[in-house]
Amino acid sequence: MVTHENVGVLAADCGDPGWAGTRAWVEQQVGGGCRVEAAERLRGGWTSQMRRLRIGGPGEPRWLVLRSFVRPFFARHAEGLLTREADTLRLLGGTDVPAAAFHAVDATAAHCAHPSLLMSLLPGTVRVDEAEAALRTPLLARQLLGIHRLQVPAGARPRAYEAWAAPDRVRLPESTGRPDLWERAVDVIRREPPAYRPCFLHRDFHPGNVLFTGRGSDLRITGVVDWVETSWGPADLDVAHCSTALALLHGVGEGMRLADAYTAAGGALSDDPADHLYWRVLDALGFAPDAGKVGTPWRELGRDDLTPDLLASRLEDYLQELFRTFG
Structure with a gap:
């Protein structure tokens, strides 16, 4: 399905340096004399x-999306990231997961100005506002469960998950008024990872990577994007990552609701509270020491209230609540 509704448009950029080569590659991939x-x-x-x-070209105009890694860090790692995403989109093409259809990839920028992936345009918009946040959480939980339930042949499974925090790599916030809380959190992940039943993970599932249409009773998820971190690992970790994002976006209460909504939908998480705490804290520590940086794209989408100070405070409040509930 093609729609003109999507995340906001900034500006036409056909005149960008290097665009001519990129455009030529896109037109070659599309074929049929299309422009x-x-x-x-x-x-x-x-x-x-x-x-x-x-x-x-022939017939009605259609819409595609081009993803390009421009920042030097991500451009250096683009071959692995975009190849993984291309493989995942091919895999998801025969499933009920609302992912984009794969068209082409130039993971090494052999033809494009930057490493790029060409895919279909999904309907819907990213919703990070406070309106109807409580209605979106159970939809996020059910969609995440649908991803985890995918049956993936052994030969098509993605790489094993990678942790985004480790006891010897965590940098604690310098300005925190709760250093003991952070030290306690680091102590949680000093143990060996808990045993788990592996499944297919999005690995970066959060409201910024989900598209919605409708309002109220008509609210629906119409797309899940950004599959570059797809992994094989514990469902708890995907739930943990989305929970942290919800806590930062909407407050601790919403961050704590997701796991309950996930299990209410039929999902299975760690039975041992200490194991569940491990995965939740492991993800939260991945946002240290600067939780505020994740607010940049959210502020671009209108959440000017999400200041670095507010996000830092919410992350600490979320850690405190995790210990109160599970620790």
Whole structure:
């Protein structure tokens, strides 16, 4: 399905340096004498530049999305990231998960100005506002469960998950008024990872990577994007990551609701509270010492209230609540 509704448009950028080669590659991949008639930046990205492309040719115009890694760090790692995402989109093409259809990839920038992936445009918008946040949480939980329930042949499984924090790598916030809380959190992940039943993980599932349409009773998820971190690992870790994001976006209460909504939908998480605490804290520590940086794309989408100080405070409040509930 093609729609003109998506994350906000910033500006047409067909004239960007290096765009001519990128456009030529896109047109070659599309074929049939089709042309790129317009290219517009999409808001809300953090790791990559997203363009919505209008493709003209025989018949009605259609829309595609071009994802490009422009930042030097991500460009250096683009071959692995984009190859993984391309493989995942191919895999998801035959499932009920609402992911984009894969078209082409130039993971090493052999033809494009930057490493890029071409895919279909999904309907919907990213919703990070406070309105109807409580309605979105159970939808997020059910969608995440659907991802975890995918049956993936052994030969098609993605890499094993990677932890984004470790006791010897965590940098604690310098300005915190609760240093004991952070030390306690680091102590939680000094143990060996708990045993788990592995499943297919998105690994970066959060509201910024989910598209919605409708309001109220018509609210629906219409797309899940950003599959570069797809992994094989514990469902607890995906739930933990989305929970941390919800706590930062909407407060501790919403962050704590996701796991309950996930199990209410039929999902299974660690029975041992200490094991569940491990995965939740492991993810939260991945945001240290600067939780405020994750607010950059959210502020671009209108959440000006999410200041670095507020996000730092919410992350500490969330850790405190995890210990109160599970520790």
